[in-house]
Amino acid sequence: MNALPKVLAATAILLAASLSSYGAVIDQVIASDGFYTPFSGTINSGDTGVAATLDWDSAVFGAVFIIDFTNGAGIITDVLFSDAGHDSPEYAGDSLEFDGFFSGNSAIGTPCIAGPTTACLQTTGEPQDVTALIGSFNGGQGIFGDGDISVLADDAVPEPTSLILLGIGLASFSLIRRRKTA
Numbered sequence: 001m002n003a004l005p006k007v008l009a010a011t012a013i014l015l016a017a018s019l020s021s022y023g024a025v026i027d028q029v030i031a032s033d034g035f036y037t038p039f040s041g042t043i044n045s046g047d048t049g050v051a052a053t054l055d056w057d058s059a060v061f062g063a064v065f066i067i068d069f070t071n072g073a074g075i076i077t078d079v080l081f082s083d084a085g086h087d088s089p090e091y092a093g094d095s096l097e098f099d100g101f102f103s104g105n106s107a108i109g110t111p112c113i114a115g116p117t118t119a120c121l122q123t124t125g126e127p128q129d130v131t132a133l134i135g136s137f138n139g140g141q142g143i144f145g146d147g148d149i150s151v152l153a154d155d156a157v158p159e160p161t162s163l164i165l166l167g168i169g170l171a172s173f174s175l176i177r178r179r180k181t182a
Contacts, residue, residue: 027054027078027100028127028152034145035059035090043100052100055086059144062091065137067119067130068112069153076112077123078153079105080130082137101154127152 027043039056060082069078084097099105112120119133127150134149135142143149 025152026154027052027098029054029056029080029098029149030127031056031058031096031147031149033059033143033147035147036094041098043098047100048102049104052103054098054100055084056096057090057094058096058149059090059147060094060096060134061138061141061144062093063134063138063141064093065117065119065134067121067133068107069123069151070112070120071154072122074112074120074122076108076110077101078151079103079107080149080151096149098151123153125154 025042025044028041030040032038036057036059039054039058041054041056043052043054064083065081067080068076069080071077078101079099080096081099082093082096084095085092086095086097099108101108112118114120117137119136121128121130121133129148129150131143131148
């Protein structure tokens with residue numbers, strides 16, 4: 001009988017630790033310029049594959065670039081890139097794509113390495129204006145028509161259920177330990 005509480009406690013902790021579900025929006029992109037239609041898109045908790053990607057057109061003067069969003073350890077968590085290959089009325093570089101963590105992009109989970117057309121940007125949990133960064137890839141032209149692109153990358157907060165399971169597991173281990181010493 002003593003093994004059952006231990007198994008339940010361990011199961012609750014493992015469940016809480018392994019749950020990858022997060023509450024609400026985890027990624028958001030807002031873009032505007034003086035040429036294309038304004039864009040606003042979100043990636044929500046549980047979105048995977050194509051549902052974890054956002055595609056739109058922005059007048060970035062055809063610049064070809066990659067902005068890798070990273071965690072504090074420099075590991076890529078999300079990717080914003082141009083020349084995405086979907087239909088774009090003007091320049092190929094104006095077709096943009098944002099790939100969230102569960103999109104299947106093979107760069108996600110690897111270390112970011114900056115280069116001539118690649119930038120590494122650590123996420124802050126707040127919206128980040130990447131307009132000036134894009135301007136560094138197109139000779140300082142920025143985005144046509146005083147446009148801008150703002151990205152909220154991985155502002156993920158664990159769901160209360162995950163925290164409750166973790167708490168139950170830790171409390172169970174505490175009770176088991178008290179019973180042994182009594």
